[in-house]
Amino acid sequence: MQEKTLRSRMIIALVAILLLLLPAFCGYYVLHIIIFSGINLITVLGLGLLIGFSGQVSLGHAAFYGIGAYASALLTVKLGLSFWIALPLAGIIAGIAGVLLAIPSLKVAALYLVMTTIGFSMIVWLMMLQWSGLTNGPNGIIGIPFPAIGGWVLDSPAKYYYLILVFALAALWLMSRIVRSAVGLRLMAIFDQEEAAQAVGINTTYFRVLAFVISSIFAGVGGSLYAHYVTFIHPENFNIWVSISFLVMAVFGGQRSIPGLTASVLILTFATEYFRVFGEYRMIGYGLFLAVGMIYFPRGIGTIKLASPKSLLARLLRSKTG
Amino acid sequence: MAKILEIENVSKFFGGLEALKDVCFDVQENELLSIIGPNGSGKTTLFNLITGVYRVSGGSIIFKGQPVHNEKSNRIAERGIARTFQNIKLFHTLSVMNNVLIASYCKGRPQSWAQIFGVQSGIERDRKLKEKSRELIKFVGLKGKEDDVVSNLAYGEQKKTEIARALALNPELLLLDEPVGGLNPAERQEITHLIRTILKEGVTVLLIEHDMRVVMNISERIIALNFGQIIAEGKPEEIRRNGAVIEAYFGPEMD
């Protein structure tokens, strides 16, 4: 038993060193993709809570992601606020939007919820496009400032990487705590047996809304981190395709598996980026991936038992936060 | 003795179907009242009305002097009414411990966010609630099975888990819907013993059951329903001899 603990401690230390030194031996391009992976991870963790633990499927998460991005961008560009204030505010604003979407979703059967979320995200997208006074319409917002810590400006991928690392690890930690807590348990209870959940005193309305709010806050934070990295956002960054890719990452991660989700986000973000050169073929490939993937892995990759270093790491991550 | 539950002229219609009509009875504190009747006589409907699953079409339900009819189910649970289900409704992907623990959150106020952020009071509270849940699991005879996922349990064990879960609400009124249905004689004994012990703790028990031996054995009073109406009410010996009851179950021929 002691030997096992020593070994896992060593592996964790190794991984930590790896993560800290990553920018040193990774090329610019790989670092770039890793940053996007981290941003996606934060967003998809929230979506994973919504889908896997509270059973509410959202195909509209790009809306919250976009609201977070636009909020953060506008707060810093137009109001001159610091990134460190804009980010939490962006999360809160996205959370409020989450309440708005949660309300119709309470009254709607599970299958139709998907369509409701699509409708919602289309309306948000249209607002981004048409409300020029606020959002600058199709031209988007430029000149979004990099975050700065004192005098140190995070203006390169290597520097931004550490910001993302911190946030992604924090998001992983927070989400693991949430799903193991009284909140997570009650969400799962509602998902399993709603009538019995009510019979044991759970206010199902409150918790369903809470799941939406938590997931939209995560997405909003992800959006803010995105905006301050790319420094230029416009409505096409938040279209239905983005929602679909978030959903796919969440579903392929497997229900209720945070390590599976992490693996899924990494794999899919890298795949999407590396295959970008192939243009339409990439999209066709993605479509094939979806269609075929659903035939053979309907429950996501988190449920596959891999005997590989990655799964070992995943198992370690789980035990560390348990 | 005080009345803990009053059913006053309660009716329930589903479209054109009259499930319950003008049902009136009281439940005394700490008694064990059984509700019997053929299938479809309205027993579970009655439970569903008491626990807020359905709204009444007419009449009122008073619990400890306060109306509870048409209230939301989770509010009724908070007030002190707990139930088990005829076809088990456990949280099937979760463990025995978690099923009971979740119910304990109703009265136990878990301080979720303190727990999430690792604040000591939240962790303490969680530990206490887990303790309490463990005791309840032991009380129903499932010690050692806390971490088993409930869908892997035997049927009898699932029934016991449901009872433990209901008890985690610290209820004053416990509604048991066919708690021994589908169990073998040994298991029936265990549940019957369990119910007796629960009564000793001061809980009032309302029981729906088809097994007449169990009903006659532990009930202090019995109410018989047929076609949504009360056809008889009284002590077990009286009910046993009651012509209307016999006719409801066996038809017009005398036994």
Add this chain to the structure above:
Amino acid sequence: MDNLIQTIVVGLSVGGIYGLVALGFTIVYRSLYVINFAQGHVFMVGSFMGYIGFSLTSRYPVSIFFIVLVAAAMIAVITAFLVYKKIHRADHLTFAIASIGVGMIMENMVRMVSPDAKKYPDVFGEKVFTIGNIYISKQYMWILGITLALITLLQLFFYKTKFGKAMRAVSENRDMASLLGINVTHTVYATFVISSVVGAVAGILIGPIYFFSFDMGFMTGLKAFSAAILGGIMSVPGTLIGGFILGVAENLGGVYVSSDYKDAIAFALLIFMLMVKPTGLFGKRQ
């Protein structure tokens, strides 16, 4: 006043298109209780094939029309065989995602060949009728006519033919139907073939009014779905009426309220209906 009526006329014709595409959703949902996200893309593919056909020659329009329908049917059979057949029993989410994938494949395959929006060749001719000051182009008449004809044919099919009744039986109770000797797999194929053909018809009809573009599948599909929910996704006439209502509402909103947010009308209606009466205005209770 004339403006109002003209707007309504245009709305009705667009609505007919929505209704036809929506019928595809309805047919699939009624039989299999899944939402086929590729329906809008099938509409686009039908439009594309029509574009190619009519650009090649302006003679034999009727033959080309039917060739396109047959092609659409064949595409449906292929996708059903490769994908849908294997997962139509899985849960809704699985099917939804897989059909999103199929839709993506269709959209991008067409995009490779035709990345720009294209003007449709004149299929129906230029003739425009006028009643007072209101222009009713021949195309509108065709849309209305074909829509009504199609729906009549479909009703006849489902209620009077043996196979149609078999399909309805499968949607009521799949296991029972197969016990009674109905070949459920054939029903699944037929479901997708019919919904594809209907979508393709809509695609051909809309070309001359607007234009063709590889990316028109998604939006149209979403709006058509709104129309189906509005009218009642379980009801064939209801869906069509939903389409007409949506088309008119959208055009009225676009002209009298705000042209910028015209598209939002469909989505707002969708959310509203799903909340208030998901079975639709004319829907039967499920």
